[in-house]
Amino acid sequence: xxxxxxxxxxLFLIVGGINTVFGYLVFALLTLTGxxxxxxxxxxxxxxxxFNFFTTGRIxxxxxxxxxxxxxxxxxxxxxxxxxxxIGLLKHFGLDSLVAAxxxxxPLSVVSYLLNKYFVFPQANGNPG
Numbered sequence: 409x410x411x412x413x414x415x416x417x418x419l420f421l422i423v424g425g426i427n428t429v430f431g432y433l434v435f436a437l438l439t440l441t442g443x444x445x446x447x448x449x450x451x452x453x454x455x456x457x458x459f460n461f462f463t464t465g466r467i468x469x470x471x472x473x474x475x476x477x478x479x480x481x482x483x484x485x486x487x488x489x490x491x492x493x494x495i496g497l498l499k500h501f502g503l504d505s506l507v508a509a510x511x512x513x514x515p516l517s518v519v520s521y522l523l524n525k526y527f528v529f530p531q532a533n534g535n536p537g
Contacts, residue, residue, distance in 0.1 A: 431456035
């Protein structure tokens with residue numbers, strides 16, 4: 409079985425792009441209001457998770473089960489920790505919070521796909537559950 413199935417990964421990238429823009433806009437707005445980047449990232453992640461659960465579950469993994477929301481939150485808990493660590497590390501090297509967040513997003517998108525595919529929606533697209 410391929411780690412990245414063309415159809416699901418392609419859809420994930422498209423839907424993820426929409427989700428990323430949504431989450432980044434929330435993060436940017438919160439940061440620009442003066443919130444610390446870690447709090448802004450936390451709030452943007454919580455708001456984004458709710459939005460993302462419906463788009464990712466329904467469109468990418470063809471699963472509408474609301475019972476998976478807990479797993480989805482756990483997966484994004486891992487994502488959030490990695491996101492804040494990444495931003496903090498990049499800020500340590502002198503980058504602005506918004507630039508650091510933008511740089512961290514591409515590699516974290518891959519992490520997010522793998523978490524969704526193998527942890528949140530493992531029975532989708534032929535994955536064992």
